[in-house]
Amino acid sequence: MRHVSKVFSNGTLALKDMSLDVRGGEFISLLGPSGCGKSTALRIIAGLGAPTSGSIDWPTSKINQKGLPEGDIGFVFQDPTLMPWSTVYENVRLPLKLKRVAKADSHDRIMDGLASVGLADFAKSYPRELSGGMRMRVSIARAMVTRPKLLLMDEPFAALDEITRQKLNDDVLRLWRQFGMTVIFVTHSVYESAYLSSRIVVMRARPGQVYSDLQIDQPPTREGDYRTSEGYRQTCQTVSEALQSAITAAEVRP
Numbered sequence: 026m027r028h029v030s031k032v033f034s035n036g037t038l039a040l041k042d043m044s045l046d047v048r049g050g051e052f053i054s055l056l057g058p059s060g061c062g063k064s065t066a067l068r069i070i071a072g073l074g075a076p077t078s079g080s081i082d083w084p085t086s087k088i089n090q091k092g093l094p095e096g097d098i099g100f101v102f103q104d105p106t107l108m109p110w111s112t113v114y115e116n117v118r119l120p121l122k123l124k125r126v127a128k129a130d131s132h133d134r135i136m137d138g139l140a141s142v143g144l145a146d147f148a149k150s151y152p153r154e155l156s157g158g159m160r161m162r163v164s165i166a167r168a169m170v171t172r173p174k175l176l177l178m179d180e181p182f183a184a185l186d187e188i189t190r191q192k193l194n195d196d197v198l199r200l201w202r203q204f205g206m207t208v209i210f211v212t213h214s215v216y217e218s219a220y221l222s223s224r225i226v227v228m229r230a231r232p233g234q235v236y237s238d239l240q241i242d243q244p245p246t247r248e249g250d251y252r253t254s255e256g257y258r259q260t261c262q263t264v265s266e267a268l269q270s271a272i273t274a275a276e277v278r279p
């Protein structure tokens with residue numbers, strides 16, 4: 026992101042001069058209080074909204090008419106946004122269908138995707154038959170079925186209970202290690218960002234900007250007893266202090 030600003034039509038200045046370099050293979054969390062522009066930044070990266078000024082530069086020459094790298098982005102929303110009239114299988118197939126991939130060529134990728142989130146036995150189920158956590162897993166499998174190089178996730182687990190959220194955190198970390206994609210993950214949870222990320226970008230509000238950029242020097246494998254480790258505790262403390270400081274900055278300089 027190069028000097029990106031966003032002013033909505035009602036005059037809200039959501040982002041001001043936000044610059045961010047994302048390196049391939051990073052797991053970045055955008056962390057900040059509600060309204061600081063995290064979702065706006067993510068949506069601009071995804072091409073779901075245009076910046077008022079500034080630009081998004083991609084490390085590839087294969088750019089489509091919308092200014093996006095062809096087929097390289099997956100997006101997971103806070104709501105699983107599944108089609109209720111379609112089976113789990115057909116929901117995961119949707120991005121391949123939109124890309125006109127033949128049914129026969131799609132099958133293995135869909136089943137692999139479902140297996141990777143533990144839902145291989147639910148291919149014929151309908152979304153209404155699944156729990157909230159399972160629906161979110163379908164949404165992740167759908168985003169991953171095109172094997173995107175960049176996975177954008179907008180507070181995907183905010184509506185889930187703590188235990189389901191922790192399990193899904195582990196699923197996402199496993200997929201990240203397995204496929205090596207770059208992840209940009211929006212959250213307002215210090216603990217979630219500290220658990221998942223290799224880098225945490227703390228944003229401040231009014232105007233939305235990068236406030237601090239923290240490299241997390243912890244092992245990429247976070248399962249097991251990582252949640253009770255001293256390393257995790259220290260990361261949470263550092264991130265918590267940075268977030269508090271970003272909130273104070275917004276209050277002092279409106």
Ligand code: ADP
Nearest residue numbers: 033035037039058059060061062063064065066
């Ligand atoms: P966050 O994701 O950090 O909670 P958002 O990016 O959703 O923040 O919003 C940033 C600011 O922009 C907020 O003040 C929000 O009210 C405003 N905003 C977001 N979307 C729109 C929109 N479509 N029209 C007007 N204002 C918006």
